Amino acid sequence: MKTRSCVYFFIVIAVLSCKERAVPPAGERAGKVDELISEAMDSLYANLPYSRHLLQQAMQQAPDSLSFHEALNTYAFTCFVADRLDSARTTAQQVQAYTARQNPSDRIYILTASSHNMIGNCYAMGRKQDSALYHYLHALNYYELTSEREKAPDVCMNIADMYMKKGDFANSAQYYRKALFLSDSLGITGRMGFPIYTGLAQLYMELRDFDLSDHYFRLAENQYEERPLNEKFFFCNTRGNYYFFKEEYRQALPWFEKAKTLVTAGGYGFSIHLVNINLGEIYFHLNKPDSALDYLNQAQAYFSRMNEPAFLYHIGTIRAGIALKEDNPAQARRYLQNNGDTIRIEPNLMSIRNRYMQDYFARTGDFEQAYAYLQRNKATDDSIRSERTRMRIAEMDMRYVRDTTLMKKELFIQGQAAHIESLRMRSFIWVMACLLIMAVAGIVYVSMKKQKDLQWMIFHDQMAKLRLTNIRNRISPHFIFNALNREISSAEDPDHSNLKGLVFLLRRSLEMTDRTHVTLFRELEFAEAYIKLEQESLGDDFRLEWQIDPHVDTTAVSVPPMIIQIPVENAMKHALRQKEGEKKLSVRIKKEENGVGITIQDNGPGYFPGKETSSAGTGTGLKVLYQSIDVFNAKNKEKILFHIGRSDEKGLGGAKVTVFIPDNYVFK
Template sequence: KKYPEALELFKKGYELVRPSPEYVYAQNVCMLNIGAIYLLMGQLDSAQYYLDHSYSYFEKIGNSSALYHAQTQVFKLALKKGNIAEATKQLHSMTDNLQAEPTLVDIRKKFLQHYYEETGDYRKAYQYLKENMRMDDSIRNDRIRMRVAETDLRYKQDTTLMKQRLFIQKQQSDMQSLELSVYIWILVCVILLTVAAFIYFYQKKQRAFLLAETRNKIINLRMENIRNRVSPHFIFNTLNRVISHYNQSDSSYKELYNLIKIMRLNLRLTEKLCIPLAEEIDFVRTYLDLEQERFGPSLQTEIRIDPQIDADRFELPSMMIQIPVENAIKHGLRGKKGEKRLSVTVFRQDGNIIISIEDNGAGFRLQTGRPDMQSTGTGLKVLNQTIELLNAGNSVPITILIKKSSQGTDENPGCLIQFTLPEGYSYALPEGK
């Protein structure tokens, strides 16, 4: 009911569409509403002007809805002026429209109630009063339903909005949980990296310590070799002077010659970590020839080399055959009565080189509690230490097997020492990284 404000708005609307001929319908809609507002404000002359123009237009085009409303407004204008005759004339010319909006029908019936009150037809006025009351109730109910529907819509919108907010909060919570999980995983990774770095540097330090210990062992072994070489070197020089006084046909000459050869080979072999198989076998043959003079025909020796093995190129740790042969003579065969047998066999098997030294002597005694470090003397113990140092630098190690000989008896069980050397074995000492 803010009529002045509504009047200004419709006038502005009319001014917007007036310059355009294609908007003539909109122009007359604005004029009809302006006339209705003037009528409500009691400005009857202005209402007359706008209503007459719009009424004639809608009558001309035959727009039933707009014409229905325009007829109602003209009828109301006649009643406002108190011109009952004109109102009666308009009443008879008014047409009904079943498609008209209920609000427009309600307005017309209220004016008809007023008309019949003015003309004294109170029965019809009462009928329109009841219809108006029923219509008002219906409109009121419609408005209530609309308000209920609007409230329900707002509730649904608020519920939807609340669900959206809850969903967003849940997403944010999930994101926070995910971020927390990421931080936890990052922390776990940092801890694992720290632990891995600590283990790496600890192992590196341990390797450096083991390397230093290995080098110290090598230095000690070399120093021991140097000390052991002093006495043989002095004896070697003395024997050279003695043998110069013998005739080569003398029986003692060959024995002294073999002794000097052994000492010369021994001096050379102790300077090397590994030697060709041919040099090792040469030393062993010379040593056995020397012992043959002492034992006589009771000592039977045999050396067999697989023809597929190149003895000049295949290398093995220095004194690997010499030490077990020496032990077999000194500890196994020297005190034995009867036939004394000693064999050295070198052959290829499953991609490895097998070296076996076997005798039928008195057997051996364990000098250590470790099953892989069995030894019958200091020489084999030093050999074991040397092999341990070399195995540290190889993925496939040299293995040693010491057991009773297959040719032995209960009284003289004999001894079999067997070395397994992988082909391609490296004799370089391990270096620190």
């Protein structure tokens, strides 16, 4: 059987697996035409007349001649699927004549490649392998020049199939591997792996290397469910051939029946009757001649109308085998003598007929002729084994040539590295690369510097605004007026210590105006001077408590200006001044785990945020303090914590301000 249905059928199905998809539309092509061509390809196997109708509409609506011929080339493919080979070839040649007159472009090259492939398909169906190879090779060359390189593996499979038909298994294997290599490099093995693996399985089946053939069949079988109908049919038919060549006829039968089921619903006559021949031969070997003849009669009627001598030749061979099995050598002789045109008959088909001729002459007593046919078959088998050896040698040669080429290339590169021109070029490349890196680094540096400068400007702008506000609120004008007024009217202070304290306070206030931070010592000194000036206004009931942890070096700790003075001022003005009885104010400095804690606490009425009181101030001092802390915290991982709340100590009550200054805090 099986070159006749295995190799030849792959010409049909591998061609269909290529699918000759419509050339992808360029930007200028009308969207409607593109949609029609795409829909026609989708409907090709399900509804062939509808597909043709869509393509005719596309040709009518094509806005330019190129789009028209792209639709026309797709129409040629519908003719091919419908077994109208002459129409398909003529249409494709019309497209090719058009592209030959055009200026080169990607779309023109794609259309040229597609038309060459279609013409090659038609010649392949007519068993004109040399003509088919000519067009397939041209199609491959054009596809490799275009943006549609993913179609090259399809054409490589067609070329491999033609070489297989010619008996050139080494070249066939080479193009199958090229198809697999291109698919891998283009990342489309998921789509192309199935037909390539099936083709390689067929190739090794022809060489009777059943283990390797089965390996590729199993690789393909993993992708079977997602494949289109034509590829599934090719796989099932070829898998059946595999078991036929192993003479495992019962295992071959379900694969052929499955293949026929796939194509019967669509009415694909060629494929249906191709399987009928296979089924006829299987039933012949299973000793069911009636079933065999039924399938052979159907196939003979179809291929007689199509004038397909190779299939008719093999049908006659099987009929002769049936006649010999029924002990009717005269009828067998009539079938065996009807050779017809054997020029395009595959060697395997002739080998099968020679075996029946050998059997015929042995039955009729002509042992000399029987021996002659035995020798012919032996020579054919030896030829196949020789081809198998040649192919393996060719594989090793190809690997050796590939490895040698890579080695020579590496040596050439090393030699060039020593050449002065190569050094200059390499130096130029390095210089350009360094300049590019430097330019990128410079741009990044400038960008980061600008961003940093902008942040710095924003920071200083915020600090300037806060300083101005702080200047206005450092020492209240009312406080200065009251202090001076008390000093002028006081006769008990001949040394004018209060006045000196006020001068000290004003001087410190001016010194602190231009600073973002001061030492804790300076801040405590400033707050103490303020308390001394104000405590007279609180009366004799005022009690002040200072608690400074000896483990805290107040000269080494930095704090925001006024962070103690403002809470002290608020306590004295708003909490203690109107209080009856004993008035208490405490300032505590304590060393904590990761910083210094500050607590300012009074025994006034308490802290009621948002509540209006008769002594309520503007709150500007606290706002400035909060804003200053926010600005500094934005630049530090560890934050200054500032909290005002009610005292939780029994017998004290009042408001409580807590401050936490982290170690290593940065005020820049």
